[in-house]
Amino acid sequence: MSGKDNPYKDDRGNKDRSITRPGGGEMDFPKKGGSAKPAPGGPFLAAENMTGGYGAADILHDCTLTVDKGQIAVIVGPNGAGKSTAMKAVFGMLALRGGHVKLDGEDITALSPQDRVAKGMGFVPQTNNVFPSMTVEENLEMGAFLRHDDFARTMDQVYDLFPILKDKRRQAAGELSGGQRQQVAVGRALMTQPKLLMLDEPTAGVSPIVMDELFDRIIEVARTGISILMVEQNARQALEIADRGYVLVQGANRYTDTGQALLADPEVRRTFLGG
Amino acid sequence: MDLLNAIVALLNFVVIPATSYGAQLALGALGVTLIYGILRFSNFAHGDTMAFGTAMVILVTWAMQAMGIHLGPLPTALLALPFGIALTAALVLGTDRAVYRFYRRQKAAPVILVIVSMGVMFIMNGVTRFIIGVDEIRFDDGARFLINAGDFKAATGLAEGLAFRSTQALTIVTAVIVVAALFWFLNKTRTGKSMRAYSDNEDLALLSGINPERVVAVTWIIAAGLATIAGTLYGLDKSFKAFNYFQLLLPIFASAIVGGLGSPLGAIAGGFLIAFSEVGFTYAWKKVATYVLPESLAPDGLAQLLSTDYKFAVSFAILIVVLLFKPTGLFKGKSV
Ligand SMILES: Nc1ncnc2c1ncn2[C@@H]1O[C@H](COP(=O)(O)OP(=O)(O)O)[C@@H](O)[C@H]1O
Ligand SMILES: [Mg+2]
Numbered sequence: 001m002s003g004k005d006n007p008y009k010d011d012r013g014n015k016d017r018s019i020t021r022p023g024g025g026e027m028d029f030p031k032k033g034g035s036a037k038p039a040p041g042g043p044f045l046a047a048e049n050m051t052g053g054y055g056a057a058d059i060l061h062d063c064t065l066t067v068d069k070g071q072i073a074v075i076v077g078p079n080g081a082g083k084s085t086a087m088k089a090v091f092g093m094l095a096l097r098g099g100h101v102k103l104d105g106e107d108i109t110a111l112s113p114q115d116r117v118a119k120g121m122g123f124v125p126q127t128n129n130v131f132p133s134m135t136v137e138e139n140l141e142m143g144a145f146l147r148h149d150d151f152a153r154t155m156d157q158v159y160d161l162f163p164i165l166k167d168k169r170r171q172a173a174g175e176l177s178g179g180q181r182q183q184v185a186v187g188r189a190l191m192t193q194p195k196l197l198m199l200d201e202p203t204a205g206v207s208p209i210v211m212d213e214l215f216d217r218i219i220e221v222a223r224t225g226i227s228i229l230m231v232e233q234n235a236r237q238a239l240e241i242a243d244r245g246y247v248l249v250q251g252a253n254r255y256t257d258t259g260q261a262l263l264a265d266p267e268v269r270r271t272f273l274g275g
Numbered sequence: 276m277d278l279l280n281a282i283v284a285l286l287n288f289v290v291i292p293a294t295s296y297g298a299q300l301a302l303g304a305l306g307v308t309l310i311y312g313i314l315r316f317s318n319f320a321h322g323d324t325m326a327f328g329t330a331m332v333i334l335v336t337w338a339m340q341a342m343g344i345h346l347g348p349l350p351t352a353l354l355a356l357p358f359g360i361a362l363t364a365a366l367v368l369g370t371d372r373a374v375y376r377f378y379r380r381q382k383a384a385p386v387i388l389v390i391v392s393m394g395v396m397f398i399m400n401g402v403t404r405f406i407i408g409v410d411e412i413r414f415d416d417g418a419r420f421l422i423n424a425g426d427f428k429a430a431t432g433l434a435e436g437l438a439f440r441s442t443q444a445l446t447i448v449t450a451v452i453v454v455a456a457l458f459w460f461l462n463k464t465r466t467g468k469s470m471r472a473y474s475d476n477e478d479l480a481l482l483s484g485i486n487p488e489r490v491v492a493v494t495w496i497i498a499a500g501l502a503t504i505a506g507t508l509y510g511l512d513k514s515f516k517a518f519n520y521f522q523l524l525l526p527i528f529a530s531a532i533v534g535g536l537g538s539p540l541g542a543i544a545g546g547f548l549i550a551f552s553e554v555g556f557t558y559a560w561k562k563v564a565t566y567v568l569p570e571s572l573a574p575d576g577l578a579q580l581l582s583t584d585y586k587f588a589v590s591f592a593i594l595i596v597v598l599l600f601k602p603t604g605l606f607k608g609k610s611v
Contacts, residue, residue: 011384018532018598019317020385025477029380029487114484123482131475134468142472145465146484188483 005055027093027113034110036119039102044069044227045196047090051098058097059085060251065229067196067244072218072228074259076235076272077248083231084126086248087200090229091123092116104195118146122194126201126231129185132174136165139173139184143191151191158187161217179210183217190221197221199230215241236273239263247272281566283435287424288562293554294547295443295512298450301546302505303523304530305457305539306498312474312537313494314375316388321502321527323399326520327366328503329510330407332359333414340416348418348441352507359507364499370395371495379491396521403517412515415442442511453504454543457497461539466493474537522587526553529590533597535604544605549590557583 014020043066053059059082067073075083088094090101092113100109108119117123131139140158144151159166162183168176173184182202189197202218203211211234219241222228232238239245242259247268255268262268303325310318318324335355339345346354374395378388421444424436461467466489473480473490481487506520513519530549534541560578568574581588597604 006381008378008381008383008387011386014384014386016386017602018536019389021311021315021537022385024315024382024385025481026382027478027481029481113482117482117484125479125482128476129479131472131479133475134471138468138472141465141468142480142483142485145469 036106036108036111036115038105039107040105042102042105043067044071044104045090045229046102047086047099048102049099050086050089050096050101052089052094052096053085054094058251060089060096062099062253063089063248063251064099064253064256065090065246067227067229069227070222070225071243072222072230072241073244073246074238074242075229075231075246075248076233076238077246077254078272081248082251083248084200085251087123087198087229087231091121091198114146117192117194120192120195121198122189122192122196123198124182124185124189124200124202126204130173130181130188133172135170136173136176136184136187137169139188140165140191143188146192154191154193158190161190161220162187179206179214182206182214186214186217186221194226196227196229199228201231201233203232203234211237236263239273277434277566280433280435281563283427283433283437284563284566287435287437289551289554289558291439291443293551295446295508296554297547297550298446299505299509299512299546300523300526300530300550301543302450302453302501302508303527304534304542304546305454306501306505307527307531308534308536308539308542309494309501310498311531313470314379314388314491316385316392317528317536318498319389319392319524320370320396320399321498322520322522322524323396323403323517324363324367324499324502325506325509325523326403326515326517327399328359328363328499329506329515329520330403330517331362332356332503332507333407333412333510333515335359336414346417349445350415350417350442350511352414352511353445356504356507360500360503363503364496366399367495367499368492371491400517400521407515407517409517412510414515415511417441440512442508446508446512449504449508453501457501458539460497470494525587526550526590529594533593533604535606538604538606541604541606548605549593552593553586553589556580556589557586 045067047065050060050063051058063086065073065075065086075086077083085094089096092111096109100107102108103119103121108116111119131142134142140155144154164180165183165187168180173181176184186199186202203214206214215237218228218230230238239259239262245257245259245262246253247255247262255262255265257265303321307318307321310316332352332355335358336352339351339355344354345351374391375388378391418441420438421441422437422439424438427437461471469480469485470490470493472483473485473487509523526549530545531542533548534543534545558579561574561576564578565573
């Protein structure tokens with residue numbers, strides 16, 4: 001948002017860092033959200049007919065995303081298609097003008113993101129997804145902030161999944177390599193023991209070897225019964241492991257099928273997978 | 276040459292006063308740096324928060340003295356401190372509820388909050404003067420000296436006396452305890468970690484279920500506590516005068532910025548750097564020089580670099596040099 005929509009955001013060009021610190025959050029503070037309503041039946045996650053955007057103009061147009069229990073769903077599409085926006089909508093960071101989100105037999109459309117975390121959603125944003133000045137272990141602890149039971153076992157599970165994090169647990173997350181930082185981000189989201197893990201481009205900016213490694217870990221997570229909804233730039237590799245694939249264009253579903261079927265579709269290959 | 280007397284003079288006139296002043300600045304700068312790190316703006320009302328807090332402590336001290344409550348050799352103000360902190364915390368929490376929260380909800384640009392804090396500063400300024408007046412107030416009681424200059428001379432046979440006032444000792448001890456407690460809180464407790472997380476990445480903190488209003492409230496309470504303690508120690512050491520606390524804003528900001536805004540360790544280092552520079556530049560070195568140098572080289576004048584009237588110029592000069600050459604401060608702060 002710019003100063004045009006909100007005069008309080010207009011700093012009139014003042015960039016004096018000795019009196020102001022930039023980089024505050026974009027998200028609204030949690031409001032007393034509505035409550036969840038029972039809505040039995042249907043897939044584990046059903047975000048259906050979502051329409052909405054950041055301001056007056058809609059970014060998402062009647063967009064539908066579903067994931068079954070323990071399955072991997074992948075969203076691909078060109079830059080600016082609204083993939084991240086769709087993830088935010090599923091997570092409740094965006095006010096929807098139309099559509100609804102159902103999780104595990106409950107309609108959670110009215111819930112705030114925090115309440116959705118409590119309902120079993122874990123979200124790894126595309127950018128700024130760690131606490132850079134805090135250690136790896138503290139990052140994981142913050143992931144478990146809402147838990148009041150003993151989360152030592154979950155932390156061990158995360159360390160088993162990403163052994164490198166155990167070696168670096170006393171190091172600040174901001175000092176790690178890109179791939180290791182992504183592992184911290186995924187680990188943080190796993191600390192609430194989510195039933196649905198949402199990953200926005202988890203392999204952005206990592207080497208191909210690290211990318212394969214991360215995909216292996218994600219499959220491992222899915223095997224434990226956690227459903228995964230993931231946005232990916234590396235469309236070909238991601239669709240290989242996807243039970244379900246979505247091609248999003250301009251905020252709307254263009255193609256929806258199993259990952260293998262999309263990979264085999266000559267139309268999809270030509271326009272989105274580069275031949 | 277008389278090295279022993281030189282060392283005693285140095286301790287008496289430079290090291291001890293600068294250390295206790297540095298501890299007071301460090302506590303003030305910690306409050307500023309905490310607000311900057313977590314709420315993302317420089318709080319210009321911090322000096323007047325210190326004044327208000329000290330005024331509250333003085334009122335409670337008077338009440339206790341009237342009731343005959345004393346703390347033996349220690350100043351009664353120490354007993355009044357928790358009450359002063361509670362009243363000051365109530366004031367800043369009320370201010371946050373009435374003023375800052377609105378701008379936080381609007382996601383106002385930090386520079387707007389800086390200007391808002393100036394408005395708060397003027398109001399607090401007036402409120403404090405309205406409650407306790409504009410005059411100088413001394414409120415230290417209990418033992419005056421830990422080491423008395425006369426006793427020291429008699430005991431050691433040196434020409435120079437060493438005075439160590441109990442308020443100076445109290446300042447240093449209190450500062451060490453408060454700083455240790457603050458670092459323990461920020462690094463070891465769940466609430467402290469959630470404050471650091473919120474400072475690092477607000478959105479991710481929200482996604483993790485950290486309640487921002489709670490983080491903000493705890494930050495204000497700690498800042499009020501630090502301000503009241505710093506103000507009370509300064510008032511015990513020197514004296515209380517509302518205007519002096521407003522003036523302290525410059526060395527306190529200089530300390531926080533020189534150390535690196537947003538870095539608690541930096542605030543402490545900055546506090547001592549500013550205090551030692553201020554005292555060092557305004558001290559007449561003639562006495563020490565006369566002891567150390569051979570007679571032929573002894574200075575004629577006072578060997579004072581700056582008159583004490585210009586002590587604030589020292590903070591200002593250091594501030595500008597640091598901003599020009601190392602804008603992130605000595606310890607890498609969160610500013611660019
Ligand atoms: N915070 C925001 N405020 C306003 N518009 C945004 C914001 N984030 C993204 N957009 C716009 O929404 C559209 C979709 O962006 P995004 O969902 O990030 O795409 P993708 O993740 O597919 O690359 C783009 O046109 C982008 O400019
Ligand atoms: Mg994106």
